[in-house]
Amino acid sequence: DAKTTQPTSMDCAEGRAANLPCNHSTISGNEYVYWYRQIHSQGPQYIIHGLKNNETNEMASLIITEDRKSSTLILPHATLRDTAVYYCIVRGLTTDSWGKLQFGAGTQVVVTP
Amino acid sequence: DTAVSQTPKYLVTQMGNDKSIKCEQNLGHDTMYWYKQDSKKFLKIMFSYNNKELIINETVPNRFSPKSPDKAHLNLHINSLELGDSAVYFCASSQGPGGAGYGYTFGSGTRLTVV
Numbered sequence A: 001d002a003k004t005t006q007p008t009s010m011d012c013a014e015g016r017a018a019n020l021p022c023n024h025s026t027i028s029g030n031e032y033v034y035w036y037r038q039i040h041s042q043g044p045q046y047i048i049h050g051l052k053n054n055e056t057n058e059m060a061s062l063i064i065t066e067d068r069k070s071s072t073l074i075l076p077h078a079t080l081r082d083t084a085v086y087y088c089i090v091r092g093l094t095t096d097s098w099g100k101l102q103f104g105a106g107t108q109v110v111v112t113p
Numbered sequence B: 001d002t003a004v005s006q007t008p009k010y011l012v013t014q015m016g017n018d019k020s021i022k023c024e025q026n027l028g029h030d031t032m033y034w035y036k037q038d039s040k041k042f043l044k045i046m047f048s049y050n051n052k053e054l055i056i057n058e059t060v061p062n063r064f065s066p067k068s069p070d071k072a073h074l075n076l077h078i079n080s081l082e083l084g085d086s087a088v089y090f091c092a093s094s095q096g097p098g099g100a101g102y103g104y105t106f107g108s109g110t111r112l113t114v115v
Helices: none
Strands: A009-013 A018-023 A031-038 A045-050 A061-064 A070-075 A084-092 A107-112 B004-007 B010-013 B019-025 B031-037 B043-050 B053-057 B064-070 B073-078 B087-094 B110-114
Touching: A009 A018, A018 A031, A018 A084, A018 A107, A031 A061, A045 A061, A045 A070, A070 A084, B004 B087, B010 B019, B019 B031, B019 B087, B019 B110, B031 B073, B043 B064, B043 B073, B073 B087
Parallel strands: A009 A107, B010 B110
Antiparallel strands: A018 A070, A031 A045, A031 A084, A061 A070, A084 A107, B004 B019, B019 B073, B031 B043, B031 B087, B043 B053, B064 B073, B087 B110
């Protein structure tokens, strides 16, 4: 699975949009981009995933560049409860990748009042 | 209703002891996993079972033995505990080993401390 690069940390004001970047320049055509987050002392939580097209759900939006070498997770109106470590993960769906979510260091997002 | 539940939440034990962590999911998923999060906060896959069959076994010491009595349960037994086993262990489940389209659901973790 391709590697990802994320900023170590970022701050966001409550009520503002939080834009979390992720670089995955070695992504291959059949690999998806997944986002998870881990709130302190809890298990990771699935947020969203996508292949080529932009995706939106009740939690966030995922914008993937046309060349798929990078993506941005958007939390439209950050709240204090969004303070967490956010993980960008690239993973294929072949049998070689089955089950193997490879977590990196992630981005520590702190939402401030 | 808790989707993926682990017991115990905290476990403090002495070196050399044998302990088990239990995991149950009520989501109807057929694939379950054990992940380990060490002191540096990195999450690493340890094992995965699909319909009670072991499909992933990463380079984990033989002292760690997973057991899946049915597809809703995946337990982790650890023999001869060592200081380095101290970590938070997360159980997870997904619909199918790829988890495509649904993501993984994680439990709240078991913090194991070996003294």
